[in-house]
Amino acid sequence: MSTRRVGWSDQPFGSTTRAFDEWRLVDGDLRTFLSLTTKWMDERFASLWREIGERPGDPEGPDHYDVFYDEVGIDSSDYHWILRAAVVRDAVSAFEIYLEKASEEVLRRARLQWKLRGGRSPNYNDIVEFYRSQLGVDVGTTEVRRIRQLRHILTHQRGELRTKEAREQFGSSEDTFPDYRVELLPPAVAQVLDDLGGVVRQADQAAWQYIYGSARLDMKVAEGGA
Numbered sequence: 001m002s003t004r005r006v007g008w009s010d011q012p013f014g015s016t017t018r019a020f021d022e023w024r025l026v027d028g029d030l031r032t033f034l035s036l037t038t039k040w041m042d043e044r045f046a047s048l049w050r051e052i053g054e055r056p057g058d059p060e061g062p063d064h065y066d067v068f069y070d071e072v073g074i075d076s077s078d079y080h081w082i083l084r085a086a087v088v089r090d091a092v093s094a095f096e097i098y099l100e101k102a103s104e105e106v107l108r109r110a111r112l113q114w115k116l117r118g119g120r121s122p123n124y125n126d127i128v129e130f131y132r133s134q135l136g137v138d139v140g141t142t143e144v145r146r147i148r149q150l151r152h153i154l155t156h157q158r159g160e161l162r163t164k165e166a167r168e169q170f171g172s173s174e175d176t177f178p179d180y181r182v183e184l185l186p187p188a189v190a191q192v193l194d195d196l197g198g199v200v201r202q203a204d205q206a207a208w209q210y211i212y213g214s215a216r217l218d219m220k221v222a223e224g225g226a
Contacts, residue, residue: 007208007213008204008205008208008209010024010201010204015208015212016204016208017101017102017105017204017207017208017211018101018105019097019098019101019102019104019105019204019207020098020102020200020201020204022097022098022101023094023095023097023098023200026090026094027091027094027193027197030087030090030091030094030193031193033087034083034084034087034189037083038080038083038186041076041079041080041083042076045072045076045079048068048071048072049064049068052064052067052068052071081159081181081184084184084185084186084189085154085159085182085184087189087193088147088150088151088154088184088189088192089151089154089155091192091193091196092147092148092151092196094196095144095196095199095200096124096127098200098203099124099127099128099131099139099203100121100122100127102203102204102207103122103127103130103131103207105207105211106134106135106207106210106211106217107217109210109211110210110216110217112217125140127139128140131203131206134210134217134218135203135206135207135210136206137202137203137206139199139202139203141199143195143199144195144196144199146169147192147195147196149169150170150182150192153166153170153182154182159181159182159184160180160181161179161180161181161182167179167180170182170183171183
């Protein structure tokens with residue numbers, strides 16, 4: 001029986017790079033983690049809210065919300081913000097790891113490797129340039145740059161929007177008063193996953209041709225950049 005690969009495909013039993021297989025598992029985990037954790041915690045928050053409301057009232061005591069907050073220790077909206085921020089950060093990390101590993105597969109096929117010291121990863125900008133110049137794919141699109149900027153704000157500023165430009169780009173456009181923390185609604189997080197996934201698929205189709213197909217690297221250019 002022939003085992004010849006007929007072309008790139010991300011369908012079940014299709015043919016992709018090993019890096020893509022790893023990325024796809026992480027992407028699926030993140031989507032499931034976000035969905036299940038949101039569902040379970042919404043149910044738990046709602047159950048506790050109802051249970052507190054059914055307790056005997058005390059006109060002199062704390063109000064419903066204060067009791068809820070004292071028992072839970074976090075506002076439900078803050079909980080979900082932290083959850084979504086974690087998913088965005090990990091999604092960007094998975095994207096960058098994919099790019100590195102897929103580029104290593106391409107280079108290995110040509111008996112090349114990144115010139116690194118001490119087990120360090122290649123510079124991100126060098127990886128982006130490698131995909132552009134060698135594989136003809138733009139993995140540093142405008143949307144990818146925006147998502148990486150969002151990850152930077154979430155990681156190094158814990159979502160604080162310190163400039164007018166950042167507030168206009170990542171805050172809510174519906175509020176009268178400007179946001180000073182990144183707005184992370186479920187559709188926006190899902191879009192981050194989808195946008196990164198679209199770039200990964202484009203990159204993998206190109207990388208596949210150099211690993212399993214007939215495409216070959218320009219050896220001189222590759223040796224200069226890797």
